[in-house]
Amino acid sequence: MNVLTSNWSTYWHGFLGTLWLTLASAALALVLGVLIAGFRVSPVKPLRAFGTGWVTVLRNTPLTLLFFIVVLGLPRFHITLPFFTFAVLALGCYTSAFVCEALRSGVNTVPTGQGEAARSLGMTFGQTLSLVVLPQAYRAVVAPLGSVMIALAKNTAIAGSFSVVELLGTYRTINELGYNIVWTFVWIAVGYLIITLAISALFNVLERRVAVSR
Amino acid sequence: MTVESSALYDVPGPKALARHRLYGILALVVIAAVVGWVIWMLFHTNQFTYAKWTAFQYKGVQELLLRGLGNTLKAFGWTVLFALPFGALFAAGRLSDHRPVRWVSTLVVEFFRAMPLLVMIFFIFVALKVEPLWALVAGLTLYNGSVLAEVFRAGVLAVPKGQKEAAFALGLRKTQVMTYVLVPQAVRSMLPTIVSQLVVALKDTSLGFLITYEEFLHAGKLIATNLDYDLPFIPVVMVITPIYIGMCLLLSWLAKWLERRGRRSPREGATPVADAGPVLDAQG
Numbered sequence: 001m002n003v004l005t006s007n008w009s010t011y012w013h014g015f016l017g018t019l020w021l022t023l024a025s026a027a028l029a030l031v032l033g034v035l036i037a038g039f040r041v042s043p044v045k046p047l048r049a050f051g052t053g054w055v056t057v058l059r060n061t062p063l064t065l066l067f068f069i070v071v072l073g074l075p076r077f078h079i080t081l082p083f084f085t086f087a088v089l090a091l092g093c094y095t096s097a098f099v100c101e102a103l104r105s106g107v108n109t110v111p112t113g114q115g116e117a118a119r120s121l122g123m124t125f126g127q128t129l130s131l132v133v134l135p136q137a138y139r140a141v142v143a144p145l146g147s148v149m150i151a152l153a154k155n156t157a158i159a160g161s162f163s164v165v166e167l168l169g170t171y172r173t174i175n176e177l178g179y180n181i182v183w184t185f186v187w188i189a190v191g192y193l194i195i196t197l198a199i200s201a202l203f204n205v206l207e208r209r210v211a212v213s214r
Numbered sequence: 215m216t217v218e219s220s221a222l223y224d225v226p227g228p229k230a231l232a233r234h235r236l237y238g239i240l241a242l243v244v245i246a247a248v249v250g251w252v253i254w255m256l257f258h259t260n261q262f263t264y265a266k267w268t269a270f271q272y273k274g275v276q277e278l279l280l281r282g283l284g285n286t287l288k289a290f291g292w293t294v295l296f297a298l299p300f301g302a303l304f305a306a307g308r309l310s311d312h313r314p315v316r317w318v319s320t321l322v323v324e325f326f327r328a329m330p331l332l333v334m335i336f337f338i339f340v341a342l343k344v345e346p347l348w349a350l351v352a353g354l355t356l357y358n359g360s361v362l363a364e365v366f367r368a369g370v371l372a373v374p375k376g377q378k379e380a381a382f383a384l385g386l387r388k389t390q391v392m393t394y395v396l397v398p399q400a401v402r403s404m405l406p407t408i409v410s411q412l413v414v415a416l417k418d419t420s421l422g423f424l425i426t427y428e429e430f431l432h433a434g435k436l437i438a439t440n441l442d443y444d445l446p447f448i449p450v451v452m453v454i455t456p457i458y459i460g461m462c463l464l465l466s467w468l469a470k471w472l473e474r475r476g477r478r479s480p481r482e483g484a485t486p487v488a489d490a491g492p493v494l495d496a497q498g
Contacts, residue, residue, distance in 0.1 A: 046238045047238070050245055064420035064423055068451075076259055076447055077259060125222075125223075157333055158332055196328055
């Protein structure tokens, strides 16, 4: 307990860092993921190929390597941004591949007949998408998206080793002050649990709200 | 037109086809422009000069990279070796008839799945003062083993109930039911998922870089930060990234291949001709 109370501000900064990193990366991952998923289901071949390539490469790249490339590589191209932005870029791009796959498999669960019926009723593409396909796909997407977001929150720990202020990185400061190392990690673990459990609770609520008995 | 997008689009007519072609050309132009910019940037920042690539000619550098790759594979091998029994053990624990065993296993599995892997690795490395290799392997084993435990459990539970009932009706003991009836069937359906999880483990060996384990990325960093070779960071990335992605892709393809092979298994309503299944359904 003593470890937590005496280092409250260090922990709090780290916790907020992790939280912001998670939120910012999640936003980027969702935007990119939707875009790439759109590419992957589009009838335009080059876009499809690009989407497939993006997902295949990013899903098979270790996140540490991606961080390594973004944080240390982009400055060689004379692109210098704050470390936080670099971390968001790496995490967001990496996670976007998983978001894309969750979305795509969600869209694929919608039976073909639904789209055909909508079109035969004279709906335009936009109407088909927004009124028929997406609402049904959404149900199949919520649960996998939740696991992707939890994985993202856990992955933010890597950013600490690349000069971003976040929760895991706080152990260095506290360790130097000579506090009990085991308890230091216990409180770090609690911090991560708070974030992951909050995300999982949020997605449980979402899931229950869209659930229908079929 | 692919099958997967047919819920969204009709079969295109001549006008739509022309439009798609136009979009395709526009997309190609944009992609080509981005690729061109990257290549121009590479030349502009002098990444292809002789000095930056000369390092790879030295035997010492090549050996350093190979040693790093070997260490990565070593950590991966140990992880596979430990994580599979760990997963099997705790899956059995979660399926146990004894409540305390079930509770303890559930607690362990859920805890290690919820913790960020890197936090565990750092804890083992910093607090327990374990060598980097074993800290990495222990962390990877705990995490991937726990995920595998869930995979195993789901696989065993997914075997049709009649199998278990029939086995009990024949008078097999519960251990026999598990080992002779449920597990052999479950392994078939789980194999792709297990291999996919191994891809995750292989990717995560790169976390060893953060605890100064001398793996592949570490070797790359050593070369990239060497002033004698004119800081060849981009060349190093261009060498190690394809190797990493290639290794993971190979494993991913193995998983996909296993999945495709498993799909024409007797599980798909062909139970009566179980033995002849693979021959009869060869086109599946």
